[in-house]
Amino acid sequence: MRTGVRLSIEQHLPIAGQPPPERADAARNRARILAAMRELLIERTPCAISIDDVAAAAGVGKGTIYRRFGDRGRLMQALLDEREKAFQAAVLSGAPPLGPGAGPCERLIAFLCALVDQLEDVGDLIAEVETGQQWLVSPPQRFRRLHVRVLLSDARPDLDAEAIAEALLAPLNAESYHHQRRHAGHSPERIKGALQALTTALLT
Amino acid sequence: MRTGVRLSIEQHLPIAGQPPPERADAARNRARILAAMRELLIERTPCAISIDDVAAAAGVGKGTIYRRFGDRGRLMQALLDEREKAFQAAVLSGAPPLGPGAGPCERLIAFLCALVDQLEDVGDLIAEVETGQQWLVSPPQRFRRLHVRVLLSDARPDLDAEAIAEALLAPLNAESYHHQRRHAGHSPERIKGALQALTTALLT
DNA sequence: ACAATAACCGGACCTAAGTCCGGTTAAACC
DNA sequence: GGTTTAACCGGACTTAGGTCCGGTTATTGT
Numbered sequence: 254m255r256t257g258v259r260l261s262i263e264q265h266l267p268i269a270g271q272p273p274p275e276r277a278d279a280a281r282n283r284a285r286i287l288a289a290m291r292e293l294l295i296e297r298t299p300c301a302i303s304i305d306d307v308a309a310a311a312g313v314g315k316g317t318i319y320r321r322f323g324d325r326g327r328l329m330q331a332l333l334d335e336r337e338k339a340f341q342a343a344v345l346s347g348a349p350p351l352g353p354g355a356g357p358c359e360r361l362i363a364f365l366c367a368l369v370d371q372l373e374d375v376g377d378l379i380a381e382v383e384t385g386q387q388w389l390v391s392p393p394q395r396f397r398r399l400h401v402r403v404l405l406s407d408a409r410p411d412l413d414a415e416a417i418a419e420a421l422l423a424p425l426n427a428e429s430y431h432h433q434r435r436h437a438g439h440s441p442e443r444i445k446g447a448l449q450a451l452t453t454a455l456l457t
Numbered sequence: 458m459r460t461g462v463r464l465s466i467e468q469h470l471p472i473a474g475q476p477p478p479e480r481a482d483a484a485r486n487r488a489r490i491l492a493a494m495r496e497l498l499i500e501r502t503p504c505a506i507s508i509d510d511v512a513a514a515a516g517v518g519k520g521t522i523y524r525r526f527g528d529r530g531r532l533m534q535a536l537l538d539e540r541e542k543a544f545q546a547a548v549l550s551g552a553p554p555l556g557p558g559a560g561p562c563e564r565l566i567a568f569l570c571a572l573v574d575q576l577e578d579v580g581d582l583i584a585e586v587e588t589g590q591q592w593l594v595s596p597p598q599r600f601r602r603l604h605v606r607v608l609l610s611d612a613r614p615d616l617d618a619e620a621i622a623e624a625l626l627a628p629l630n631a632e633s634y635h636h637q638r639r640h641a642g643h644s645p646e647r648i649k650g651a652l653q654a655l656t657t658a659l660l661t
Numbered sequence: 662a663c664a665a666t667a668a669c670c671g672g673a674c675c676t677a678a679g680t681c682c683g684g685t686t687a688a689a690c691c
Numbered sequence: 692g693g694t695t696t697a698a699c700c701g702g703a704c705t706t707a708g709g710t711c712c713g714g715t716t717a718t719t720g721t
Contacts, residue, residue: 275668275669276667276668276669276716276717276718277717277718278668278669278670278716278717279668279669279670279717282669282670303706303707303708304707304708304709305706305707305708308671308672313670313671314670314671314672315671315672315708315709316669316670316671316672316709316710316711316712317669317670317671319708319709319710320669320670324708324709325707325708325709386632386636389632389636389640390640412654413647413650413651413654415641415643416637416643416647416648416650416651417651417654417655419628419633419636419637419641419643419648419651420627420628420651420652420655423624423627423628423630423633424623424624424627424628426627426630426632426633428590428593428630428632429623429627429630429633432590432593432623433620433623436593436594437619437623439619439620439623443617443620444620444623446617446620447617447620447621447623447624448624450616450617450621450659451621451624451655451658451659454655454658454659455654455655455658455659479698479699480686480687480688480697480698480699481687481688482686482687482698482699482700483687483698483699483700486699486700507676507677507678508677508678508679509676509677509678512701512702517700517701518700518701518702519678519679519701519702520679520680520681520682520699520700520701520702521699521700521701523678523679523680524699524700528678528679529678529679
């Protein structure tokens, strides 16, 4: 008995947590779309780039973009994927105080400040990512919540770390942050200072 | 010399802070629109009501709605106007601990809890109000920021009250709050607890 | 190499927010 | 009451995100 049939069955069965790889043309189009997006970002702000613009620049149809990325938010998110990987690595295994080695309070402050820096670098892109409810349950955001929650309960096991983590991260939503920077006119350092004051008051 | 000319000039000069009253038909249409909106809200959730729906129900053109209210957010905001007036009155001259008479820390906690209660009551309407950047500089939101800022600097003049006020109010954005309730599954009491923990840690 | 088929492609289409402008009407003045 | 005019009205139009489906193509098994 040949193994062909069994292989065929295996390929038709969905493997939990491992969606089958993209077809060659699909992967090519994904790369084209991301490349076109990066080109457009050189000369325009993200909010001035429509999906139709990206489709035209990439030489694909609009439907292709939505099939590959789901919605506008996840397309923007894909552009930040590299940066996010590096960020998570720095947090999980980088140098203190962001990485392990420092105390929880110190690490938490460093983490929140790093998020501010990130918003300064690519805040307008992150703002586009957050359009739609998808962002709040996305892997990057889940990572942020988990990390804050762990540091909090590490320093103060008596607190409701999960609920407080939400409160500490909320000011770093793109919309809230943009308001603090633009409308209120606060500097990044000032925003960091407020978060640091909250954190130290809570954990010391 | 008759006074007619002078009166005419006065009416054509824009009076600072006091826009001229609406024409009779304009006021009538404003009332019609709000009434139609309230009717629709009885049987549908706010996000399921389009501007065209409101226009049709009110028997006016879509342009009329936009001329009277500016955008969707401010239309929703107008529906909450009564409630907002009552809320501000309770804060400024009501009974403690929300009103004056209690200590700043106690008042601040009561204020944040009152905002949670408000989100429970009319959160989905508030969510619609906050679509667009208009909300963050709207009178209600300015009131919230100012009140928190005053209480903070009253209790701890050494802190950066303005920046910390932003951080304390951010979790009570409709979007953030909705996430905490729905996705994270936190109860209103739990959210209040987190805000109380932050406040007491900061002010005591 | 070839047939069968599942995945993919692209652009027409839908929806809803917000803008614009020609026609209309209320209000002020005589 | 008549005239002037500024404000108002309504619906056609624009824009942009997201969906759908008939035609096409890569992949797999023979």
